[in-house]
Amino acid sequence: MKSVKNAIRTVAATGTAIALMTGLQVFAATDSDWSQVINAGSQSVDIVDDTGAAVANPAVTFGALTYDFDTQDGTGTFGISTEKVRVYNPTSTATWTVNIAGSATTAVWTDGGSNTYDFNDVNGYTDGADTDSVGGQLTIDPSGGSISGVSGCATTNISAGTSDAFEEGTVDSIDLLAAASGAPTFCRWDYTGASLSQGIPAAQVAASYAINMVVSIQ
Ligand SMILES: [Ca+2]
Ligand SMILES: [Ca+2]
Ligand SMILES: [Ca+2]
Numbered sequence: 216m217k218s219v220k221n222a223i224r225t226v227a228a229t230g231t232a233i234a235l236m237t238g239l240q241v242f243a244a245t246d247s248d249w250s251q252v253i254n255a256g257s258q259s260v261d262i263v264d265d266t267g268a269a270v271a272n273p274a275v276t277f278g279a280l281t282y283d284f285d286t287q288d289g290t291g292t293f294g295i296s297t298e299k300v301r302v303y304n305p306t307s308t309a310t311w312t313v314n315i316a317g318s319a320t321t322a323v324w325t326d327g328g329s330n331t332y333d334f335n336d337v338n339g340y341t342d343g344a345d346t347d348s349v350g351g352q353l354t355i356d357p358s359g360g361s362i363s364g365v366s367g368c369a370t371t372n373i374s375a376g377t378s379d380a381f382e383e384g385t386v387d388s389i390d391l392l393a394a395a396s397g398a399p400t401f402c403r404w405d406y407t408g409a410s411l412s413q414g415i416p417a418a419q420v421a422a423s424y425a426i427n428m429v430v431s432i433q
Contacts, residue, residue, distance in 0.1 A: 255306040260432040263405070270298050293355070293391075301403060313406070314391060322427070325426070332419055340352070350416040
């Protein structure tokens with residue numbers, strides 16, 4: 216009789232245990248579903264150094280010239296190993312264009328005083344029908360530059376622009392490089408080597424001149 220009681224107790228205890236386990240599985244979830252969304256970023260352009268760090272104050276120094284009673288041309292290069300144009304495309308859109316423009320269409324090279332010359336005169340070395348009264352014209356030829364993918368990104372369907380000269384109100388920006396349909400997405404590229412040629416008016420006063428140019432992506 217005693218052993219039968221024990222058997223019943225054992226069955227009862229097992230039954231209780233089963234009921235408890237069933238209750239745990241249904242009501243006390245110990246696993247949780249975590250989620251993380253990664254949104255696409257925005258296409259952008261920056262000037263970076265050879266380590267990929269942003270350059271605080273990018274600059275181009277044209278080769279020094281000597282005063283000339285005639286017209287002459289200053290030359291320089293936009294995009295060098297320590298100041299690369301870096302294009303960021305953290306999106307699924309393949310196409311973009313990076314161009315360069317004056318800080319204003321009415322900008323001129325200036326020595327900070329009264330001496331200036333133009334960067335976008337359709338007449339070239341002499342003044343034409345634009346807002347200022349000085350000649351001068353800047354030509355940019357990106358075609359000989361080099362494009363390299365960052366972190367193994369391919370350069371498929373990415374190409375440098377062609378030579379063009381600024382003309383106030385007509386050519387206010389010049390394309391440096393562009394990605395056509397089929398270019399890689401979620402990638403970065405570096406560009407260097409755009410040739411610059413600035414036509415300077417005859418008898419331009421000897422001084423140190425500056426102008427500010429801006430790169431942007433569309
Ligand atoms: Ca002008
Ligand atoms: Ca002008
Ligand atoms: Ca003018």
